[in-house]
Amino acid sequence: ADVAIGKIRKLYAIEKRIEKLPPEEKTRQRQQLAQPVLDDLKAWLEKNSTRVPRDSLTYKAIQYTLNQWELLTGYLADGRLNISNALAENAIRPFAVGRRNWLFADTPRGAKASATTYSLIETAKANGVEPFAYLHHVLQHIGNARTVEDIEALLPWKTPLKKMQEG
Known part of the structure; x- marks a missing residue:
């Protein structure tokens, strides 16, 4: 696992170096820098999938990664995409945590x-408002x-409101 994590850290280091570049340049840099790392990672996963017990969590993680490879590497083709979906997950986390509370909404309209x-709240946050x-x-103004x-x-990206300070 340490070897795989090391390879993944290299990918995130590349992302850190190119984060401020325009999308077209990110795509080019990813294909030049990240593609070889991903090729190496895939070869390592394929080689090691036969070396771990089939009923182990490591085997399941390796197989899942290999089965999702096309989706995992899709970010290489478009500089507008992120390597991770952490931003989306962080945006919906409060909703997922609170969903049990919403079971008690009395009506479908509620x-x-x-x-x-x-x-509205999450869209405002996502747009820095x-x-x-x-x-x-x-x-x-809706009336x-x-x-x-x-x-x-x-819409929050069109309102004249001051953007939140990024901290």
């Missing part, structure tokens, strides 16, 4: 209202929205 509100200020802005364009103007 559940839909909760889901809508939560979507402070959620309370964003909800306040939307609630102040005057008459067209699709008016509603689209309320």
Whole structure:
């Protein structure tokens, strides 16, 4: 496992070095720098899958990685993609943790209202807008929205609200 983790760390080190590059250059750099690391990792996984017991967690992890290889390496083809889905997972974590509490929404309308509100909050966060200020802005202006364009103007990436400070 230490060997595999070492190879994966190399991939993340490459990502750290290229994180500020434009997408096209990221794609080129990934194909030049990360592709050989991934090829080496895949060869190592294939070689070692026969060396561990079939009922072990290590074997299952190796097989899962090999079975998902195309998806795992998809980020090489598009510099807009991330190597990890950690950002998406972090965004939905509060929702997943709180889902048991929402079992007690009394009606389907209440559940839909909760889901809508939560979507607004997480979308604001994802766009760097402070959620309370964003909800306040939307609630102040939604009543005057008459067209699709008016509603689209309320989207967090289009609002005039100050972006959150990145810390």
